[in-house]
Amino acid sequence: MLVHIIFKVNCILFFMEFEFVPVDFDYFDFEGRNYVRMIGRNEKGQKGCVVDFHDANFYVVLKKGADVKKIVEKIKEIEVRRSGRVTKVLRTEVLDKKFLGKSVKAVRIFVTNYKDAHDVASEIGDLDGIDKRREYDIPMVTKYIKESGVEPLRWYTVEGQEIEDENQLSGVANLNVDFCVLANKIKPSKNDKEFVPKILAYDIETNDREIGKGDVLMVSFFGDGIKKVLTWKKCGNAPNYVEFCEDEGKMIERFVECVNDYAPDILTGYFSDGFDLPYLKAVAERSGIDFGLGVDGKGPLFSRGRIPSGKISGIVHVDLYRFVDAVFSQYLQSETLSLNEVAKELVGEEKEDFDFSKLSNMKDLDWRDLFSYNLQDSVVTYKLMEKIWPDILEFSLIVKEPLFDVTRDRMATHVENYILHNLDRFNEIVEKRPMHNEIGERRAMGKYEGAFVFEPKPGLYENLVMFDFTSMYASVIVSYNLSKASLIEPHKKGNDLIVEFEKKKSFFPEMLEDIIKRRKKYKKELAQNPSGILKARSNAYKLLANAAYGYQGFFGARYYCREAAAATASFAKKNILGAIDKIKKAGYTIVYSDTDSIAFLQGSKTEKDILKFLSEINAGLPGIMELDLENFYKRGLFVLKRGGVGGAKKKYALVDEKGRIKIRGFETVRRDWCRLTRDLQSDVLSKILEDGDEKRALKVLKKVVEDLMKRKVGLDELMIRTQLRRGLGDYVSEGPHVVAAKKMEALGVPVSTGMLIEYFIGEGSGKRIGDRVHLAGDRVGYDVDYYLKNQILPAVENIFEVFGVDVKSVAEGSEQKKLF
């Protein structure tokens, strides 16, 4: 009774209501119950913590005719003892649910500790009448968001009481935040103003690339009202943004202090999961420094995985490289995902130059250059974050996962999370993740038949039309209802395996249709009212739609369905072949086609004729499928396969009416060919497309051949760059770039997987090209013969062949000239 009164008094005293936007999510258990801890901001911009109670739960799906009462009674008796905990079943609910679209009777089981849900589920496994156990493998935070409706980065009205007792709720009251509240009620707020995060960008410089091996020489920060470089190196006349610390340990302490004072929502770096944060942590440990970056005073935690992820309590650590790599890279022009290239493309800002070979002997001037370089990296990272923020925000809002995860998840996971968070309107229980053996089986299945590619007849064509299907594979999935839930169990009919899908729309195609509709809506709104947010929103839906097909064919997917993926490719093929047939029958000549696009000759038809014809084709297409006019092209060049028979697929050059050139597949767009070859080929292609003949292009070729023979070409134009995609010991075949990488390693240059290896081919003997591989600094002359025969001539040979010009004799002509 007394306890009750005190509780009431507490309520009256500390009851509060405020606006809150959750940014970071975490969970803990306290006295046998589960809580979610959200760090975010209130309407006054104060950073705080809201704790919400959440009962962990999962489902069992019952067999038809199961004795529900008996099962429930048995389930209630289950207890799991583990790591000194006892987890019990709190309560159960018997429900009518759906699983893969079918109606099922299910028991929802609430347990006292999330960590043991899996074990409780296993314990239940053997009971009679139980068909499946599901949702025990969904992360606690994801479950909470799904079931509470409290989503990241949206505004809520929170009713609750301040937590003041330091011993309460695992000590959340000790967090370094402005307020800490246990929620009674969290409801969506009318406040719809956009959340603007407080961002701090950082970057470190070290004297050894290997993590923790060298010293952290300096750390830079850039944010709203903060611009700083911390260092323990001595240097005269340093700019005023440099702050000197006594030693490396003091510098790291100061780093922690600066982050805590600034109290950002987001701490961002570029490749900081793999470098900056683990480096700082390692050096802090070595120096015996408390690296308490988090609001809980603890250091960053690194999750194990292929790439470690650095998590800081209460501050979202965002490694922009991860997001760019997972979500953006396929839409970027950049040949590498280095900060410099990506920032140049997206924000037009570049890094500064610094010659790192100076590190062993630094003068004051060099230090000042390095401070400036270090600061600029943070500036560039900050600007990149500002640019990409709308995309990160939209992804988080759409897939309803916290920032930390959204910035690290790959597209398949985004699609999966989108599904997970939208299943409730279908009353669906979530499918489980595939187990290890299941993944193995799926992968062992091998490939299924994919897209159709038309073999072009080499030649220079005039006046082409290009049609393409909008979001083809996604629209096929929707139009034919292809998914795991709609798959009718494949059955044999004679020797054929019959694979069919139900007509009634299942949840995946329905969600996808919604995604496509939204994409259209926001794209339209964007055209009328351009804004970064609308662009990001439209783009996020487009990306999700484009990843949907790959998701169903991905072996790690909960809703993996090989039949659906294969059927998607098959129906797509059927439709493009059908469209090609119609275009042919209408009297046009097909020039090329790849997957979802068709190029054909305009002939004597007008643009109006073409558009009318297009709408006729569209009238006959199934479901939401749609063929679109991509563009008209003035000229198009298609070439022969190298040394082979037939036209080369995935290789062509087009020029549109406005003179815009589109080059696909040629060496020009391949980063593993030297600059000289790429520039020459690009020049040759554009001259041919502009002129309609090869005369000017031939002059360009002759000039380059002569320059090369006279050795007037700079080495930088001859460097070949190839990515090292595995460890040096893992190669079966030792290609030139592997030889180059081994040479680098021998010189003490750190070599790692993913690096672009740069080398050139020098003069000398040796059977292999690899025997003549040299690094940039080597004092060896480049091999003119190699660059002529293995680079320049192969790249232009089949282009000139279209005009009946033999480049070998052209080159020999140049050689003759040189000899006489």
Next chain:
DNA sequence: GCGGCGCTTATACC
């Protein structure tokens, strides 16, 4: 010692 050829590897297209 050398040409042929299968295989490995990187990169691109959609």
Next chain:
DNA sequence: ACCGGTATAAGCGCCGC
């Protein structure tokens, strides 16, 4: 392991002669 299949092409490395 972190979305799929289709395609070109270089260069290695082995085989047979």
